[in-house]
Amino acid sequence: MNAPAKTEDFAESIPAGVYAEKVLSVTHYTDRLFRFRMTRPEGFRFRSGEFAMIGLMVEGKPIYRAYSIASPAWDEELEFFSIKVPDGPLTQHLQKIQPGDTVLMRKKPTGTLVLDALTPGKRLYMFSTGTGIAPFASLIRDPETYEKFEEVILTHTCREVAELKYGFDLIEEIRSNELLSEIVGDKLKHYATVTREDYPFQGRITDLIANGKLFSDLGVPALDPAVDRGMICGSSAMLKDTKELLEKAGLTEGANNKPAEFVIERAFVG
Numbered sequence: 001m002n003a004p005a006k007t008e009d010f011a012e013s014i015p016a017g018v019y020a021e022k023v024l025s026v027t028h029y030t031d032r033l034f035r036f037r038m039t040r041p042e043g044f045r046f047r048s049g050e051f052a053m054i055g056l057m058v059e060g061k062p063i064y065r066a067y068s069i070a071s072p073a074w075d076e077e078l079e080f081f082s083i084k085v086p087d088g089p090l091t092q093h094l095q096k097i098q099p100g101d102t103v104l105m106r107k108k109p110t111g112t113l114v115l116d117a118l119t120p121g122k123r124l125y126m127f128s129t130g131t132g133i134a135p136f137a138s139l140i141r142d143p144e145t146y147e148k149f150e151e152v153i154l155t156h157t158c159r160e161v162a163e164l165k166y167g168f169d170l171i172e173e174i175r176s177n178e179l180l181s182e183i184v185g186d187k188l189k190h191y192a193t194v195t196r197e198d199y200p201f202q203g204r205i206t207d208l209i210a211n212g213k214l215f216s217d218l219g220v221p222a223l224d225p226a227v228d229r230g231m232i233c234g235s236s237a238m239l240k241d242t243k244e245l246l247e248k249a250g251l252t253e254g255a256n257n258k259p260a261e262f263v264i265e266r267a268f269v270g
C-alpha cells in the first residue's frame with residue numbers, strides 16, 4: 001500500500017495546524033474522474049467558489065494540491081471533484097480513498113471565483129472544462145447566487161460524454177432538493193458539450209461563443225458588459241482563450257479587491 005490513509009495508520013504523524021477529516025463517500029465516474037465527500041471541520045468557513053489545499057500523508061510526508069470546494073458554503077459536509085492522474089503525486093493515492101479514511105486540509109481557503117469579486121449584473125455565466133466545474137458545483141447550490149443574478153448559465157465541456165455525468169448529477173440533486181429547487185426555479189441553465197464524441201451538443205466553449213451557437217441554443221442575446229458577468233475555470237489554454245473572448249465582448253477582469261465583470265481561477269494550472 002502506497003498511502004497509509006486510515007487515521008490509525010498515521011494518527012501520530014498528522015502535521016500540526018491542519019485539519020484531518022474523515023471520508024464519508026466516494027463516487028467514481030470514469031477512470032479519470034471521481035467525487036468524494038468528507039466531514040467539515042467545526043469552525044471552517046469559506047465562501048462558495050473558493051478552494052482549499054487538500055492532502056494525504058505519503059511515506060510520512062504530507063502532499064497537498066489545490067482543490068475547489070464543490071459543496072456550497074451552507075453544507076455540513078465538504079465535497080470535492082477530482083481528476084485521477086496515474087502518476088500524479090497526490091491523485092495516484094487520493095483516487096484510492098475509501099469511506100472512513102482520513103484526508104488532510106489546510107486551514108485557509110481562498111480563491112477568486114466568488115460572487116464578491118463581480119459587480120452586480122443580470123446574467124452569470126460559469127464557463128468550465130473538465131474538473132473546472134467544481135467551484136461552480138458550489139456556487140450553483142448557493143442561494144446567494146440566485147439572490148444576485150436573474151439567470152445563471154453553467155457551461156461544462158469535456159472530451160467525452162461520461163465525463164459530463166457529475167454535472168448532470170448536480171442538476172438532479174438541485175431538482176430533488178425541495179428548498180433549493182424552489183430558490184433556483186428556472187434560473188439555472190446547464191449547457192454541456194463534448195469535443196471528442198458524438199453528442200447533440202458539441203464543440204469547445206470558445207468556438208461556441210465565437211460563432212454564437214451558445215447564445216442561439218440558450219435563446220439569450222450575445223455577451224453584453226452591461227448585464228453579463230462571467231467566471232472561468234479550466235486548463236490554462238482554456239482560461240486564456242475564454243478570457244480573450246470576454247474581453248473582446250467588452251467585459252473586464254476583476255478580483256477580490258477590485259470587483260469587475262469576470263473572474264478567472266488560476267490556482268489549478270501550472
Ligand code: A2P
Nearest residue numbers: 129130157158159195204205206235237238241
Ligand atoms: P479538445 O478535446 O478539443 O481538446 P482537457 O481534458 O484537455 O483539459 O480538456 C477538457 C475540455 O476542454 C476538452 O473538451 C477540450 O477540447 C477543451 N479545451 C482544451 N483546450 C481548450 C481551449 N484552449 N479552449 C477551450 N476549450 C478547450
